[in-house]
Amino acid sequence: MERKFTLPFLIHMMVHTTMGKHSNDQVVKVEKLLHSKQPCLGICAGKHCAKSGAKHVIRAVQAALAEAGLMGSITYKLTKCQDYCDDGPAMTVIPGAYPYVALCPDSARQVVFDHVRDGRPVHRRLHKRFRRKLERRLA
């Protein structure tokens, strides 16, 4: 008998088999994503972000990408630590390397809709150093 897995089950398995494990092949360094030309969301799966609730952020991003109709045009990858451990969960939007920190499911959803879909970065969720740099550039 052929066994069929539902999308939510596969997502659940992916999240639970990769969170906090840095040796897994599915978890890449964010720098590797920056070198690729593909639009991508790099969601930190490091142990500090995992403890801060990254799995909820991942689920929210997956749902928001599907809801926004972006599943085919942008991918997301789980990454190793992005060096924002005190401000996790962290997610970097590529291109541009926009580092979002202290995400919750609602703010992750907002990043997908406002930044990824509409091209308007969510300033208040960016890491403070990057936010100041961006604001100086826009001034």
Ligand code: FES
């Ligand atoms: S564990 Fe996520 S930024 Fe360090």
